[in-house]
Amino acid sequence: MSGETKILDAAASLFSARGVDAVSIREIAEAAGISKATVFHYFDSKDTLYQAVVRRSCEGIGAYVEQLVAREDSHSLAALADYHRRDFEEMQAHADVVRLVLRELTLGHDRQARALAEDVFGGQFIHLRRLLEKSQQAGTLRSDIDTGVAAVSMVSINLFLLLVWPVLRHLPDTPFVRMDTAAESMFSLLIHGLRESNHPKEQGK
C-alpha cells in the first residue's frame, strides 16, 4: 500500500470518527506509521488532505451506487424492497463515510452540497427515479406521485436511520431493536401508507 493511501485511510478513519478540527496531523501521521512531515510531502495543507479524503469517500459512494444500480430490471414491489435493502446494507458497511458526509452537510456549505448533488447522488437519483417510473407504468405504484419525491423518501429512510439510530434505540418503550428490521418496517410503511386503505382520500396530490 502506497504512502499516500495509508495517509488517506488513516485520515478518513479519524476524520469520520471525530471531525476534522478535532484531529491533528500528528495523530494522522502516527496512525499511518509515518512522520508528520511526510504528510506534508503528499498534501499541501490539512485542508487539501481533508478535501482529498472527502473526494475519495464520495468516489466510494459513487462506486457502490453504480454496483447497486446495475442489475435492477423488475418493477415489482419486491424488487423495490430489494433495492432498498441492498442500499441499506451498503450504507451500513460504509457507515464511517456516511457520517463524514452528513457532518459536512451540517455545516451548510452550499458549494460542497452542490458538488455532492451533481457528482455523487445525481446518478443514484436518476436511476432510482427511472426504476419508480417503470413501476408506475406497470401499475405497481400510484401514477399520481412525483417519482423524485418518492426516490428521496426511499433513500431518506436509510440515511436517517443510520444517523439517529443511537437515539431511537433509547426511546421510551421503543419498537426499535434491530436497525435492519427498522429499515424494513419504515420502508413497508412508505410503500403501503399510513392511511386506512378503504378510507376516503382526504387530500390528493
Place this chain on the structure above:
Amino acid sequence: MSGETKILDAAASLFSARGVDAVSIREIAEAAGISKATVFHYFDSKDTLYQAVVRRSCEGIGAYVEQLVAREDSHSLAALADYHRRDFEEMQAHADVVRLVLRELTLGHDRQARALAEDVFGGQFIHLRRLLEKSQQAGTLRSDIDTGVAAVSMVSINLFLLLVWPVLRHLPDTPFVRMDTAAESMFSLLIHGLRESNHPKEQGK
C-alpha cells in the same frame, strides 16, 4: 441580558455554525463583548460551556414540542398534517439548534444520544404516538402498523429535509424548489403510500 446568557448565545451561534473544535474561546468572548478570562469565570472549561449550550438548546426543543402537543385533540388526517407542518416550521425556525444536535449525532457518542432520547425526544415521541393511536382507533389510520415506527417516520421527514436540503435543491431535474412544499409532499406520500391502492397487497408485516 446577563453575562452568562451573552456567552451562551454567542457560543451557541458559533458552535452551530462551525462546530465546537473550530471555535476558540477567544472568538466566543469577542462575540459576547467580554474578555476571554470572563468566559472562564462563568464556565469551568470549554467542554462545560459546550455541554451547557447543548442542554439549553435542547430545553428549547422540549418547550416548543410541549406547546405543539398541548392542543391536538382531533384524529383526522388534516390534524396530523397540521402537526407535521407546525413541527416543520418550528424546526426551520431553530435550524441552528437542529444542526448542532445533528452534528452531535454524527459523532456517535452513545451516552449523549441516550440522554437526548430520554430527556428531549422521549416526550415528543410518546405524545405523537398517542396521537397516532387515537387515529387508529378512529379508523383514520391502519391499525396493523406500529405507531412508534409511524411516529419516527413522520419526524424523520422534517429532520432529513432540513439536513440535506442544499443537496436536494441541486439534484438533476429536481422536483424540490421550496422546502415547505417538499415537506408537505413527502408527508402526503407517507400518509397515502407508494403502492397503487387497488393493487393486491404483496407484503403485510
Place this chain on the structure above:
DNA sequence: GCATAAACCAACCGACCGGTCGGTCAATAG
C-alpha cells in the same frame, strides 16, 4: 559506480490554543 529524483524524517518555527493568576472595580452590607 554514479547521478537524479522521489520518499522520508528530526528538529524547528510562529501562532494560537485552553486555561490560570493577580488584580481592579463597583455594588452591597454592616
Place this chain on the structure above:
DNA sequence: CTATTGACCGACCGGTCGGTTGGTTTATGC
C-alpha cells in the same frame, strides 16, 4: 467608613497546532 463579594480583565503559562527547513535514505536509470 470598612469588609466582602462577584463581575471582570490584561498578562501570562505550558503545550499543541499547522506548516517549514535542511538533510538523509532509498529506489531507478544509465
